[in-house]
Amino acid sequence: MAGQPPETSSTPEDLKRTPLHGRHAAAGAKLVPFAGYEMPVQYRGIVAEHQWTREKAGLFDVSHMGQALLLGPDHEAAAKALETLVPGDIASLKPGRMRYTLLLNEEGGVIDDLMVMRPADRDRDGTLLLVVNAARKDVDFAHLSSRLPAGVRLTPAPSLALLAVQGPASAGVLRALHPDIASLAFMEARELALDGVGQAIVTRSGYTGEDGFEISVPDDKVGELWDLLAADERVMPVGLGARDSLRLEAGLCLYGHELDETTSPIEADLDWTIPKRRREAGDFPGAPRILREIAEGPSRRRVGLKPEGRSIAREGAEIRRGEEVVGIVTSGGFGPSAGGAVAMGYVSRDALGADTLDLVVRGKAAPARIVPLPFVPHRYAR
Amino acid sequence: MTTRYSKDHEWVRVEGEVATVGITTYAQEQLGDVVFVELPEVGKTVAKGDEVAVVESVKAASEVYAPVSGEIVETNGALEGEPAKVNADAAGEGWFFKLRLSDASELEALMDEAAYKAHVEAEA
Numbered sequence A: 001m002a003g004q005p006p007e008t009s010s011t012p013e014d015l016k017r018t019p020l021h022g023r024h025a026a027a028g029a030k031l032v033p034f035a036g037y038e039m040p041v042q043y044r045g046i047v048a049e050h051q052w053t054r055e056k057a058g059l060f061d062v063s064h065m066g067q068a069l070l071l072g073p074d075h076e077a078a079a080k081a082l083e084t085l086v087p088g089d090i091a092s093l094k095p096g097r098m099r100y101t102l103l104l105n106e107e108g109g110v111i112d113d114l115m116v117m118r119p120a121d122r123d124r125d126g127t128l129l130l131v132v133n134a135a136r137k138d139v140d141f142a143h144l145s146s147r148l149p150a151g152v153r154l155t156p157a158p159s160l161a162l163l164a165v166q167g168p169a170s171a172g173v174l175r176a177l178h179p180d181i182a183s184l185a186f187m188e189a190r191e192l193a194l195d196g197v198g199q200a201i202v203t204r205s206g207y208t209g210e211d212g213f214e215i216s217v218p219d220d221k222v223g224e225l226w227d228l229l230a231a232d233e234r235v236m237p238v239g240l241g242a243r244d245s246l247r248l249e250a251g252l253c254l255y256g257h258e259l260d261e262t263t264s265p266i267e268a269d270l271d272w273t274i275p276k277r278r279r280e281a282g283d284f285p286g287a288p289r290i291l292r293e294i295a296e297g298p299s300r301r302r303v304g305l306k307p308e309g310r311s312i313a314r315e316g317a318e319i320r321r322g323e324e325v326v327g328i329v330t331s332g333g334f335g336p337s338a339g340g341a342v343a344m345g346y347v348s349r350d351a352l353g354a355d356t357l358d359l360v361v362r363g364k365a366a367p368a369r370i371v372p373l374p375f376v377p378h379r380y381a382r
Numbered sequence B: 001m002t003t004r005y006s007k008d009h010e011w012v013r014v015e016g017e018v019a020t021v022g023i024t025t026y027a028q029e030q031l032g033d034v035v036f037v038e039l040p041e042v043g044k045t046v047a048k049g050d051e052v053a054v055v056e057s058v059k060a061a062s063e064v065y066a067p068v069s070g071e072i073v074e075t076n077g078a079l080e081g082e083p084a085k086v087n088a089d090a091a092g093e094g095w096f097f098k099l100r101l102s103d104a105s106e107l108e109a110l111m112d113e114a115a116y117k118a119h120v121e122a123e124a
Helices: A021-026 A046-055 A075-083 A134-145 A170-175 A219-230 A240-249 A276-281 A287-296 B025-031 B104-109 B113-123
Strands: A030-034 A037-042 A057-061 A066-071 A097-104 A110-118 A127-132 A153-156 A160-166 A189-194 A198-203 A212-218 A235-237 A300-307 A318-321 A324-335 A340-348 A357-361 A364-371 B002-005 B010-015 B018-023 B034-038 B051-057 B061-065 B070-075 B097-101
Touching: A021 A030, A021 A037, A021 A219, A037 A046, A037 A240, A046 A057, A046 A235, A046 A240, A057 A170, A057 A219, A057 A240, A066 A075, A066 A134, A075 A127, A097 A134, A110 A134, A110 A198, A127 A134, A127 A212, A134 A153, A160 A170, A160 A219, A170 A212, A198 A219, A212 A219, A219 A235, A240 A324, A240 A340, A300 A324, A300 A357, A318 A340, A324 A357, B002 B113, B010 B104, B018 B025, B097 B104
Parallel strands: A057 A235
Antiparallel strands: A030 A037, A057 A160, A066 A127, A066 A153, A097 A110, A110 A127, A160 A212, A189 A198, A198 A212, A300 A340, A300 A364, A318 A324, A318 A357, A324 A340, A357 A364, B002 B010, B010 B018, B018 B097, B034 B051, B051 B061, B070 B097
16 A cells, blocks of 8 residues: 655754644644644544534644734825735725735736734734744745845744634634633734733634634644633644645645645636725736726636545546547545535636546546535534 | 554454455544545455555545455445444544455565554554
8 A cells, every 4th residue: 555645753954843843643634734834734633623622622733824914104105015925905994804815926926815904902003913824934034035126024933833713613612712812803902911821912813614713823832822722622623634624625725736936816716816996906916817807707617526426536637528638637535414426626618617527646537616615604603 | 364564554363265345444533533434346456555445534545455366256335335444443444445365475475463553663
């Protein structure tokens, strides 16, 4: 038997560790290299952790992600600086709200996808908190720093850790740490003093399609926060394996898979991240290509793919219509909640209307249908 | 009835001329949750080292090789509906296929239980 990715029980010394590394190892996690970090891929088992998150609450260490502060004299100046690099509406972001947006290159390709949060506290007006992908943080921070105007600067926050609590029991679990947490709206952010932990930035957001929260705390406090949360019987630690199957079922993009520097937001079906004001102004990187794609349709589009049989098409599988190659699978796997194989990929414009396409799995054609995303309905707090 | 092991983590249990083949308990632990098994066709002739089956976990697909040469005489159809049997009982109900040996001497190149155990410890 062969073919599985190498398991790494030995640690190359150049891999970074989050402050929770010792707890993961003690909990029996399988640790693997991911984006330059040694991270838990699973504790008990990917399917069990996936299902627990959909039914109760999963606890994720996502401290490898990049956090940074964008600091300007006031919100207007900070937002204006960031808007030169992203196509989202940052100017209208209200205190205590967050938004998903994209860092774009001059060709309209995606350098990274990120969350932008405006603190609720009026004293911090002019500050934006950014959360970017682990594998892209160096690229992102260099890109941002070199393009900010005088008076606005980027300060990476490498000593901030990040936990996610995801699933229908999340609000109930977190209420024990602060009574106000359960009143947060979806995509709301608040700075709160958590019992037994101290100051934290709590957002109602996540990457699973479920209701949930992300909590940013200093490195030296995250162990206490992890222990408090893990002690709750509704909570199970969840590794990167289930994080991937949960986000795939939720139809969410993963950088390096659905998104890269050649892919535009329109190809990625992320049109909704570009509001009317920005389209009319056309004042973001790659605007000519992106506006043309909005008007004429992109040459290829990200879609959901549901194989009809049981075989699993994974990343890199060709998508064919008859003998013709019309696309490629960018993420594929088994969806425990979907009850079978699920995939996302890019399909050329003229093949988007096909009834069935073939995914090539080990040289054999596996018929699949283009289906609307997500595979499992979102259950965000509304 | 003896059980032999391949370095690729297959087990082979021989009764007369027929060998039953599966993956080891260690292998299923490494794979994690098995969600799909692709089995060979009955009647197919395979040579030692050929790819004969595929086992898919949530994480990845892995090939299962023929540890010995022969003709496939039976496959474990129960795995199509219940692939998780591979996790629950890799050495028993989770068997993959049976083949009629074409060269019984190939068995001698496989490991016994003690040697396989040492092989796993060396790999871990």
